[in-house]
Amino acid sequence: MVKESEKGNDKDVKNKDDDLSAEEWFEKGLKSDNxxxxxxxxxxxxxxxxxxxxxxxxxxxxxxxxxxxxxxxxCFVRAVELNTHYVDGLFxxxxxxMNGRRFNESLQCxxxxxxxxxxxxxxxxxxxxxLNNLGRCEEAEKIIKKAIDLEPENPTAWYxxxxxxxxxxRFEDAIKCFEKVLEVNPKNMQAMNNIGIILGRMGKFDEAIxxxxxxxxxxxxxxxxxxxxxxxxxxxxxxx
Numbered sequence: 062m063v064k065e066s067e068k069g070n071d072k073d074v075k076n077k078d079d080d081l082s083a084e085e086w087f088e089k090g091l092k093s094d095n096x097x098x099x100x101x102x103x104x105x106x107x108x109x110x111x112x113x114x115x116x117x118x119x120x121x122x123x124x125x126x127x128x129x130x131x132x133x134x135x136c137f138v139r140a141v142e143l144n145t146h147y148v149d150g151l152f153x154x155x156x157x158x159m160n161g162r163r164f165n166e167s168l169q170c171x172x173x174x175x176x177x178x179x180x181x182x183x184x185x186x187x188x189x190x191x192l193n194n195l196g197r198c199e200e201a202e203k204i205i206k207k208a209i210d211l212e213p214e215n216p217t218a219w220y221x222x223x224x225x226x227x228x229x230x231r232f233e234d235a236i237k238c239f240e241k242v243l244e245v246n247p248k249n250m251q252a253m254n255n256i257g258i259i260l261g262r263m264g265k266f267d268e269a270i271x272x273x274x275x276x277x278x279x280x281x282x283x284x285x286x287x288x289x290x291x292x293x294x295x296x297x298x299x300x301x
Contacts, residue, residue: 083110090119099123114140118150122300123263125157132156150173152184164191182211186218200227221251232259250276254285261289266297 081089083106090102103120106113134157140150155170164210171188174181189205192198202225208218223238236259242252257272273290276283 114143114147167191182208190221196228216242261293268295
């Protein structure tokens, strides 16, 4: 049972929260470790001050994590409308659009950031991925190599360069890129699976199976490795 005094305390807390300023709601949202509470705090902050791009950006991040991607995109749009040079907002908008396969719009965001900072290697790496998906592989290669020159141990850049070489059917170069990803992050199963897929395409079936077996020894329920291993086995059997 809830005591009367406890009810009163809850009411006092609510009244106290109602008196918080936009900045206080914003700080409360930043400190919260509950995604739903974060959203509430940033919304409360924006009710009191709707012109804070950081609040819109953080609300967008929280909504994106909940899978509300279109709502998140609208928040990022609002953030960069309020501050056209807001790099974090532009980057998050670009990534959200990229993940939604809205590549031309994503490219525009990354291009805007590079006008502010042409040496942002994270932007360059992701811009390469976008260009690759737009079929502009040579441009993608050039952009990603620039990212690698700026940050040689950037796994995103190496991974995206590997994808670009794969689409260009430069399979040996692609494998080297994915191997570089694994040097930086040995637990990147996507890179390891990609190596197996490429080896299979090259007709190196036994090597491909070994790679998929390695993935499955680390992640026994990795569906990508299970599917591709079976596919490679079937191809090997059909040829032999």
